[in-house]
Amino acid sequence: MARAVSTQTKIGWTIAAWVVALLIFFPILYTVITSFKTEQEAIAGFDLIPSFTLQSYGEVQTQNDYIRPFTNSVIIAVGSTILALIVAIPAAWAMAFAPTKQTKNILMWMLSTKMMPAVAVLVPIYLIFLNTGLMDTRIGLVIILMLMNLPIVVWMLYTYFREIPGEILEAARMDGATLGQEIVHVLTPMAVPGIASTLLLNIILAWNEAFWTIQLTTTNAAPLSAFIASFSSPQGLFWAKLSAASTMAIAPILIMGWFSQKQLVRGLTFGAVK
Amino acid sequence: MGAITLQNVRKSFGDVEVIPGVDLEINEGEFVVFVGPSGCGKSTLLRLIAGLEDVTSGRILIDGQDVTDAGPAKRGLAMVFQSYALYPHMSVRKNIAFPLKMAKMPEAEQKARVDRAAKILNLDSYLDRRPGQLSGGQRQRVAIGRAIVREPAAFLFDEPLSNLDAALRVNMRVEISDLHNKLKTTMIYVTHDQVEAMTMADKIVVLRAGRIEQVGSPLDLYNSPANRFVGGFIGSPNMNFIEGEAARRMGAHSIGVRPEHWRMSTTEGAFPGTVGVAEHLGSDTLLHVELDSGENVIARAEGEFPVHHGDKIWLTPQDGRVYKFREDGLAA
Amino acid sequence: MATRQTQSLAKIMRAPAIILLLIWMIVPLGMTLYYSFLNYNLLNPTQTSWAGWFNYQYFYTDPAFWDSIWNTLILVLGVLCITVVGGILIALLIDKPIFGQGIVRILVISPFFVMPPVAALIWKNMIMHPSYGVFADVAQFLGMAPVDWFAQYPLFSIILIVAWQWLPFATLILLTALQSLDGEQMEAAEMDGASALSRFIYLTLPHMSRAITVVILIQTIFLLSIYAEILVTTNGGPGNASTNLTYLIYRAARLNFDIGGAAAGGIIAVVLANIVAIFLMRAVGKNLD
Ligand SMILES: Nc1ncnc2c1ncn2[C@@H]1O[C@H](COP(=O)(O)OP(=O)(O)O)[C@@H](O)[C@H]1O
Ligand SMILES: [Mg+2]
Numbered sequence A: 001m002a003r004a005v006s007t008q009t010k011i012g013w014t015i016a017a018w019v020v021a022l023l024i025f026f027p028i029l030y031t032v033i034t035s036f037k038t039e040q041e042a043i044a045g046f047d048l049i050p051s052f053t054l055q056s057y058g059e060v061q062t063q064n065d066y067i068r069p070f071t072n073s074v075i076i077a078v079g080s081t082i083l084a085l086i087v088a089i090p091a092a093w094a095m096a097f098a099p100t101k102q103t104k105n106i107l108m109w110m111l112s113t114k115m116m117p118a119v120a121v122l123v124p125i126y127l128i129f130l131n132t133g134l135m136d137t138r139i140g141l142v143i144i145l146m147l148m149n150l151p152i153v154v155w156m157l158y159t160y161f162r163e164i165p166g167e168i169l170e171a172a173r174m175d176g177a178t179l180g181q182e183i184v185h186v187l188t189p190m191a192v193p194g195i196a197s198t199l200l201l202n203i204i205l206a207w208n209e210a211f212w213t214i215q216l217t218t219t220n221a222a223p224l225s226a227f228i229a230s231f232s233s234p235q236g237l238f239w240a241k242l243s244a245a246s247t248m249a250i251a252p253i254l255i256m257g258w259f260s261q262k263q264l265v266r267g268l269t270f271g272a273v274k
Numbered sequence B: 001m002g003a004i005t006l007q008n009v010r011k012s013f014g015d016v017e018v019i020p021g022v023d024l025e026i027n028e029g030e031f032v033v034f035v036g037p038s039g040c041g042k043s044t045l046l047r048l049i050a051g052l053e054d055v056t057s058g059r060i061l062i063d064g065q066d067v068t069d070a071g072p073a074k075r076g077l078a079m080v081f082q083s084y085a086l087y088p089h090m091s092v093r094k095n096i097a098f099p100l101k102m103a104k105m106p107e108a109e110q111k112a113r114v115d116r117a118a119k120i121l122n123l124d125s126y127l128d129r130r131p132g133q134l135s136g137g138q139r140q141r142v143a144i145g146r147a148i149v150r151e152p153a154a155f156l157f158d159e160p161l162s163n164l165d166a167a168l169r170v171n172m173r174v175e176i177s178d179l180h181n182k183l184k185t186t187m188i189y190v191t192h193d194q195v196e197a198m199t200m201a202d203k204i205v206v207l208r209a210g211r212i213e214q215v216g217s218p219l220d221l222y223n224s225p226a227n228r229f230v231g232g233f234i235g236s237p238n239m240n241f242i243e244g245e246a247a248r249r250m251g252a253h254s255i256g257v258r259p260e261h262w263r264m265s266t267t268e269g270a271f272p273g274t275v276g277v278a279e280h281l282g283s284d285t286l287l288h289v290e291l292d293s294g295e296n297v298i299a300r301a302e303g304e305f306p307v308h309h310g311d312k313i314w315l316t317p318q319d320g321r322v323y324k325f326r327e328d329g330l331a332a
Numbered sequence C: 001m002a003t004r005q006t007q008s009l010a011k012i013m014r015a016p017a018i019i020l021l022l023i024w025m026i027v028p029l030g031m032t033l034y035y036s037f038l039n040y041n042l043l044n045p046t047q048t049s050w051a052g053w054f055n056y057q058y059f060y061t062d063p064a065f066w067d068s069i070w071n072t073l074i075l076v077l078g079v080l081c082i083t084v085v086g087g088i089l090i091a092l093l094i095d096k097p098i099f100g101q102g103i104v105r106i107l108v109i110s111p112f113f114v115m116p117p118v119a120a121l122i123w124k125n126m127i128m129h130p131s132y133g134v135f136a137d138v139a140q141f142l143g144m145a146p147v148d149w150f151a152q153y154p155l156f157s158i159i160l161i162v163a164w165q166w167l168p169f170a171t172l173i174l175l176t177a178l179q180s181l182d183g184e185q186m187e188a189a190e191m192d193g194a195s196a197l198s199r200f201i202y203l204t205l206p207h208m209s210r211a212i213t214v215v216i217l218i219q220t221i222f223l224l225s226i227y228a229e230i231l232v233t234t235n236g237g238p239g240n241a242s243t244n245l246t247y248l249i250y251r252a253a254r255l256n257f258d259i260g261g262a263a264a265g266g267i268i269a270v271v272l273a274n275i276v277a278i279f280l281m282r283a284v285g286k287n288l289d
Helices: A007-035 A055-064 A067-097 A103-114 A118-132 A138-162 A166-174 A179-208 A212-216 A224-232 A239-259 A261-268 B042-050 B092-102 B107-120 B136-148 B166-183 B194-200 B218-223 B228-233 B245-249 C004-035 C054-061 C063-095 C101-113 C116-127 C134-141 C154-179 C183-191 C196-223 C228-233 C245-255 C259-288
Strands: B004-013 B016-026 B031-035 B057-062 B077-080 B154-158 B186-191 B203-208 B211-216 B240-243 B254-257 B262-265 B271-280 B284-291 B296-302 B312-317 B323-325
Touching: A007 A239, A007 C063, A007 C101, A007 C116, A007 C154, A055 A239, A067 A103, A067 A138, A067 A179, A067 A224, A067 A239, A067 C004, A103 A138, A103 C004, A103 C259, A118 A138, A118 A212, A118 C004, A118 C245, A118 C259, A138 A179, A138 A212, A138 A261, A138 C004, A166 A179, A166 B077, A179 A224, A179 A239, A179 A261, A212 A224, A224 A239, A224 C116, A224 C228, A239 A261, A239 C101, A239 C116, A261 C101, A261 C154, B004 B042, B016 B042, B016 B211, B031 B042, B031 B194, B042 B077, B042 B154, B042 B186, B077 B136, B092 B107, B092 B136, B107 B136, B136 B166, B166 B186, B166 B194, B186 B194, B194 B218, B203 B218, B203 B228, B211 B218, B211 B228, B228 B254, B228 B323, B240 B245, B240 B296, B245 B254, B262 B296, B271 B296, B284 B312, C004 C259, C054 C063, C054 C259, C063 C101, C063 C154, C063 C196, C063 C245, C101 C154, C116 C134, C116 C154, C116 C228, C154 C196, C154 C228, C183 C196, C196 C259, C228 C245, C245 C259
Parallel strands: B031 B186, B031 B203, B077 B154, B154 B186
Antiparallel strands: B004 B016, B004 B057, B203 B211, B240 B254, B254 B323, B262 B312, B271 B284, B271 B312, B284 B296
16 A cells, blocks of 8 residues: 655654654653652652652662562563463464364363453462462462463464464475474474564563462562552652652563564464454 | 385275275386366375375385385375475575485485485575575475485375466476486376376376276376266366267267367268357367257367358267267266 | 374373363362352351352342442443544554654553553552642643542542553554555545545444454453552542452452452352453454364
8 A cells, every 4th residue: 555645744644643652651751750850859740851860779679679579570470481381382283283173172261261350269379379388489470370371372372383384394294304303493493483472472461460469479479560569558659769660660571562562462362363 | 116005095084084995006116196176185195195194994005015004204205295395494405405314314415415406406506595585486396306305215296386377387397207207216296287197197097086087098098088077087178078869879878079089060060060269279279169959069170270150060070089978977 | 184193192292281271270260169158257267167158149239249340340341442442543543654653653552561550550659649640730730729530530540540551452453453454445445435434434444343352352351350450549449439349359358358258259250251251252263263
C-alpha cells in the first residue's frame, strides 16, 4: 500500500500520534524524572527538570537493601523460565513433529490450566508452603512461577516449531542424523529465534508477577514486585525514593520488552494473532 | 547395489487404508517412476521405502536384505523432497556435506566429494551462499547434490520439479536424466505428471488409490495399456473413449482412440462430426470435434490441416490403433 | 507422520510437561474443593469440622460477596471498554504514515512492562495524589479544588490504572491485525467509492474482529484476577467499594484466616473464570487446524 502522502498530512498525523504516545508514556517518564529529584523537589509541585541527584538511589540501597530483592527477582524470573524451557522444549517438539489425535486436546487442556484463577488455589498453596518450609524461599517461587508459565512456554514453542517444515527434519533423518543430532544440528539452530523470544517473554511475565510473590514471601525471598508493594505503607512514603526504586525495578524489563514486542503478540495470544 | 523389493506392502493411517497391498520389483540401476493422480499414495509408498513411515504389514528388501524395521538412516537411500528441505541456517557447502558429517567422514574427503558434486551440478560459485539466497532451480540442485555425495544405493525423488516454472522444469528433467546416465544408480521418482514419467522412466508404475494398475516401459504402457485408466492417464492429449453402438460393433464395452491415431477427412470416414475449436499450431493441428453420435473427441494431425470452426469432418481410427475395453475397464 | 519409534519417543518427551501440569491442576484444586466444605479457621485449627454447604451459603448471603461480584464486573467491563475503544483508535493512529513510528510504538507499549505494584504506586503517588500528584497540580493550575481520587472514586481510580496497563496490549494486538489488512482490498473499495467511514465499518472492523475477540477474552482472564493494584492503593476500601472477588478471597484467607470460606470463594472464582475460558478456548482452538 505504498502511497504518496503529502508531507503536511504526515506531519499532522505525526503530531497527533506523538501527543498520544507521550501522554501514555508520561507516568513512566515522570517517575524517572522524579527519581533524580531531592525529596523536597519531588513534592514541590509539577516540574520536569530535576536536579539530577542520585541521592534517592543511594538511599534505596542503604535503607532498604535494594540488591537483595533485585537478586531475588533475577533468580526467580530466570530460574523459573529456564526450568520451564527444559520441560517444554521436548514436549513442544513431540507435539509439533509427532502429533497424535490427542495432541490438540492436550494443548487445549494445557491452556485451560492457565485460566485457573490463582486465588482459587491460594488456600492450599499457602498451607502447603507453610507446612513444607517453602514459605519465603526462592525455590518455592521458582516452582510456582514455572508451573504458572509452563502452558505459555509450551504453546509459544509449539507455534514456533510448527513453522519449521517437517520435511527438513526428515531430510536430516535420511541424511543419517540420529534424533539427538537432528535436534542439535537442525531443529535447535532453526528454532533459536523462537526459543529466545519465548525466554524473553517469560522472563518478563515472571518478573512482573505480583500475586504469588506477595503471598508467598516476606523478606528473604521477596523479589522486586513484593518489595515495591511494601512501599504502599504510609511510613515508607517518600516520593523520590519510591521513584528511584520503581525506576530500577522496571528499567531492565522495559528494555527487554521493547525488544520483544513482536513476539509478545504471538505469545500472549497463543498464536491466535500473528 | 540398489535393487529394491516390496512384498505385499500395506499401509493404513488409522482406519484409512492408503496402500492396500503392493508387490514390486525394482532392479539395480533402473529409473522407476511412480505416477498417478494426486492423493493416490505415491508419496506414501516412497516414504515407506525411505523408512520415514512404518509399513502396516509386508516386507521391504534392499539388495536382498530385509530393512522393514530399519530406520531411514540405516537404509542407505537418499531423498530429494518437493520442498527441497534444505537446512536454511547452513551454507550450500554445509548442506551438501551434512550427510557426510553425520557419517563422520574425514574433512578432506568431505570437501573433495562436495567439490565434485558441485562441479557436476554447476554449483561451484554458490557454495558459500545460504539456501535463501538461491533461485528455485539452484535450490533443487543443492538438494540433489546433498543426495549424490553419499553415493546412496538409490535416490528417491518426490515430485522434485513441481515447484519450478515450466521452462526450468524441462531443463531439470533433462539434467536428472543425464545424472542417471552418469551415475547409473537406481532412482525412484514420484510425479503426477505423465509427461515426466514418459520422458524419464525406464519403468513406469501407474498407481491408483494405492494399487498398482500397471508396470512397464513407457512404450509398453502407451502401446498396450492394461486397462482404461492407464489408457486415459498415459498420453497427451488424453485418449478419447467412445461407448455404445460403435464400441459394441467392435465387440467391446468401450473403445479408446488416441488423438494422434485419427485419420481425418473432409469427405468421408467412420465417425462424422463437426469441428468446434481448431488449434493451428503450425507443427500440428488440434481439433476439438463433436461427433454426430454426441461424444466430444480430440484429434491431432501432424502439420497443418485446413478446417475451421463449424466445418464438417470425418474421423477414422488408424488400423490396429483401436484399444478395446471390457465393462470392468480391463483391456479386452 | 512419523514412525512408531518416533511416536514412542515423543510420548516420553511429552510426559514431564503433562504430568507436572496435571499435578498442578488437580492437587490444589482438589484441596480447595475439600476445604470449601470445612469449618476451618487458622486461628482455631482444632475446631475444624465438616461444614456442608455452609461456606457457600455464607458467601452467598454476605453483602460483601455481592459487592465484590459487582465490583469485579464493573472493573472488567470498564477496563475492556477503555482498552478496546482506545486500542482501536490508537492502532489506527499509529498505522498512519508518521515520522518516528518505531519510537511511538515503543512509548505506547511501555506501560505493559511495568509491574502491577509499581504501576499502582506511580499512579497513586505521582499522578493522583490529592496534594502532590500531577492531577492536583493541574487542578490547581485551572483553579479547581483537587480531587482525592482513591477516597472519592476508588473503583474508577483502579479502573484507570489497570486500563493504562492494558491499553498497550490491546493496541499492539489490534495494530498487528490492522497491519495484515490487505491494501489492495482497501484500494478496490476506494475505487468503488466507499467513504473512509464505510471502509472502516465494512472492511477494517470485520478484519479486526478476531483480534478484538482475542483481546477481550485474554484481558478478561487477567482482569478477573486483579490484585496487586488494589492492595497497594485502596486495600479494597473504603468499605468494600473497591473489593473485587480476588481481593475478597485474599482477605478471607490471609486476614481473617477463614480457610473454608476462602476455599468456597475460590471455587466460585473458578466457575466464573471457566465461563470465560470456554469462549477463549473456542477462539484459539479454531486456529489450530
Ligand atoms: N500422515 C497421514 N495421515 C493420514 N492420512 C495420510 C497421511 N499421509 C497421507 N495420507 C493420505 O494418504 C493418501 C495418499 O497420500 P499421498 O501418498 O501423499 O498421495 P500422493 O503423493 O499420491 O499425492 C491421501 O489420501 C492422504 O490424505
Ligand atoms: Mg505426494
